Amino acid sequence: xxxxxxxxxxxxxxxxxxxxxxxxLLKHRGPDDSGYFISSxxxxxxxxxxxxxxxxxxxxxxxxxxxxxxxxxxxxxxIYNYLELRDTLEKLGYEFKTKxxxxxxxxxxxxxxxxxxxxxxxxxAFAIYDDQHQTIFICRDRFGIKPLYYSLGSNEFIFGxxxxxxxxxxxxxxxxxxxxxxLFLANRYVPAPHTIWEEIKKLRxxxxxxxxxxxxxxxxxxxxxxxxxxxxxxxxxxxxxxxxLLLKSVGKHLRSDVPVGSFLSGGYDSSALVMLMKKDxxxxxxxxxxxxxxxxxxxxxxxxxxxxxxxxDLYTSMPNNIQLDIVKKLMWHYDDPIADIxxxxxxxxxxxxxxxxxxxLSGEGADEMMGGYWWxxxxxxxxxxxFKKWSSSFTGKSFHDIxxxxxxxxxxxxxxxxxxxxxxxxQYHTFIPQDPFSHFDQFAIQDESPxxxxxxxxxxxxxxxxxxSKVDRASMAHSLxxxxxxxQHELVEFLFSLDPSSYLVDGEQKPLLRKLLQGHVPEKxxxxxxxxxxxxxxxxxxxxxYEKTLINGRLVNEEVIRKxxxxxxxxxxxxxxxxxxxVLENWWQxxx
Numbered sequence: 268x269x270x271x272x273x274x275x276x277x278x279x280x281x282x283x284x285x286x287x288x289x290x291x292l293l294k295h296r297g298p299d300d301s302g303y304f305i306s307s308x309x310x311x312x313x314x315x316x317x318x319x320x321x322x323x324x325x326x327x328x329x330x331x332x333x334x335x336x337x338x339x340x341x342x343x344x345x346i347y348n349y350l351e352l353r354d355t356l357e358k359l360g361y362e363f364k365t366k367x368x369x370x371x372x373x374x375x376x377x378x379x380x381x382x383x384x385x386x387x388x389x390x391x392a393f394a395i396y397d398d399q400h401q402t403i404f405i406c407r408d409r410f411g412i413k414p415l416y417y418s419l420g421s422n423e424f425i426f427g428x429x430x431x432x433x434x435x436x437x438x439x440x441x442x443x444x445x446x447x448x449x450l451f452l453a454n455r456y457v458p459a460p461h462t463i464w465e466e467i468k469k470l471r472x473x474x475x476x477x478x479x480x481x482x483x484x485x486x487x488x489x490x491x492x493x494x495x496x497x498x499x500x501x502x503x504x505x506x507x508x509x510x511x512l513l514l515k516s517v518g519k520h521l522r523s524d525v526p527v528g529s530f531l532s533g534g535y536d537s538s539a540l541v542m543l544m545k546k547d548x549x550x551x552x553x554x555x556x557x558x559x560x561x562x563x564x565x566x567x568x569x570x571x572x573x574x575x576x577x578x579x580d581l582y583t584s585m586p587n588n589i590q591l592d593i594v595k596k597l598m599w600h601y602d603d604p605i606a607d608i609x610x611x612x613x614x615x616x617x618x619x620x621x622x623x624x625x626x627x628l629s630g631e632g633a634d635e636m637m638g639g640y641w642w643x644x645x646x647x648x649x650x651x652x653x654f655k656k657w658s659s660s661f662t663g664k665s666f667h668d669i670x671x672x673x674x675x676x677x678x679x680x681x682x683x684x685x686x687x688x689x690x691x692x693x694q695y696h697t698f699i700p701q702d703p704f705s706h707f708d709q710f711a712i713q714d715e716s717p718x719x720x721x722x723x724x725x726x727x728x729x730x731x732x733x734x735x736s737k738v739d740r741a742s743m744a745h746s747l748x749x750x751x752x753x754x755q756h757e758l759v760e761f762l763f764s765l766d767p768s769s770y771l772v773d774g775e776q777k778p779l780l781r782k783l784l785q786g787h788v789p790e791k792x793x794x795x796x797x798x799x800x801x802x803x804x805x806x807x808x809x810x811x812x813y814e815k816t817l818i819n820g821r822l823v824n825e826e827v828i829r830k831x832x833x834x835x836x837x838x839x840x841x842x843x844x845x846x847x848x849x850v851l852e853n854w855w856q857x858x859x
Contacts, residue, residue: 270295296743345750384490387408390750405478411473416467416469440466452682516755528555558584593611626748640676672721693826
């Protein structure tokens with residue numbers, strides 16, 4: 268994994284000092300090597316920080332140019348079908364000077380142009396400078412596993428893996444987008460394409476952007492669309508296809524010139540990965556877990572049961588508690604704020620894994636693919652009132668009903684329009700959106716079951732915006748790459764083509780994974796209730812710290828948040844709303 272950044276001017280000149288400074292801010296993403304490129308015109312420059320996995324020699328150094336120097340790439344990610352693509356390109360006459368997947372992308376772009384992303388199987392964010400056509404092409408993987416931000420003005424284009432590198436290249440972009448404060452409080456993240464910054468955007472998952480360097484105009488392209496289907500097949504047939512696709516995906520995700528480990532919580536998702544690594548692929552597996560002392564639900568005990576059963580080596584971190592003071596440090600890494608409650612445990616287990624390996628597998632995507640969250644369960648459905656509950660049994664659930672249910676599931680301390688008006692200072696009231704959850708509307712699909720609609724929302728919002736961002740920043744803070752085999756696009760497309768009855772069974776947790784694990788792990792694992800990767804809720808109820816941080820904090824003193832509102836939350840012991848404000852306060856102290 269790597270850190271990438273770059274800038275192009277319409278009239279100005281790029282300097283090496285600029286690129287070195289911006290790139291150095293991403294060193295945690297790639298401490299193995301660094302490099303930069305400046306075009307012959309001097310108007311375009313790329314910088315790169317390398318975390319090496321394939322072709323560890325100097326030949327794999329980036330930015331990398333093709334043989335005639337007409338194309339230059341800076342790239343972050345892993346292409347799991349790069350060997351197959353390389354074979355195809357060699358048959359087309361392309362010659363390779365490295366053994367990297369980077370060069371496969373570079374030649375692939377020369378061969379296929381903007382159609383390249385559809386051929387890539389993996390996680391990626393990259394930029395290609397085309398000297399002949401005077402364009403920059405940037406692209407992000409289908410699910411948003413790897414981040415990519417950009418700013419486009421009339422005379423300047425900047426991109427980066429993290430916003431801090433963009434701000435280093437142009438400090439004038441450090442302007443808050445007022446409406447994004449409301450969006451963050453409502454959603455725990457700022458929905459794409461927006462960020463917390465006025466003039467900086469996220470490239471959306473499954474999209475590419477082509478910049479004409481003569482006119483500084485941009486053409487955005489959505490190259491991937493997840494189609495919903497209603498094919499009905501037996502659970503047994505679904506399982507056979509699912510197992511084969513997952514095993515193939517895990518095998519490809521283990522392609523590396525250095526060892527790859529795995530996170531292990533003792534839940535279905537990570538247990539399945541470790542089991543396949545060890546028992547089917549006979550891979551020497553190191554697994555990493557986190558637990559909390561004196562907590563009966565601590566995950567380390569379940570991780571040990573799985574590791575003992577399959578023969579993996581287990582390493583465990585056992586902090587006494589969750590130290591919320593570390594949030595300020597995390598907000599330097601999360602330069603677009605997010606308030607997922609597992610940012611601290613994920614950071615800690617990534618620190619542990621980084622002491623042994625450079626990459627791990629992780630189970631993100633499994634719950635989204637297989638209806639594993641509580642909000643997918645019909646008996647947990649939130650209704651606006653008793654009449655709505657009664658009427659939906661006759662008419663079915665509308666998208667409006669599903670959206671309302673999803674908002675309540677996602678918010679963890681609801682900030683609707685009324686709550687935002689109560690929380691925010693008067694100067695921010697005009698920037699409160701009429702609907703702070705309107706980004707859900709673009710992902711409505713017609714004539715689909717509620718569970719499939721909820722899965723679709725998960726994939727495009729909760730997973731891509733919150734979960735994958737959390738994992739990327741927490742792991743890359745420790746120069747650790749996280750690979751997610753459940754998010755292999757053919758596997759996802761297969762499951763999403765099916766009617767939910769083909770992979771869901773009432774009252775049974777993720778039957779496909781349960782069947783996969785049967786006979787390989789203890790019954791205690793199979794019968795374990797679903798649990799998120801978090802610590803005890805009590806650690807997020809540090810009202811003394813919340814009061815100390817917020818009552819006389821920057822947000823209150825700068826009239827972003829009303830002091831009276833904070834006092835109300837403290838009096839009510841409303842810890843989840845306080846948690847969001849605490850995260851934003853720490854972010855504000857670092858970045859403003």
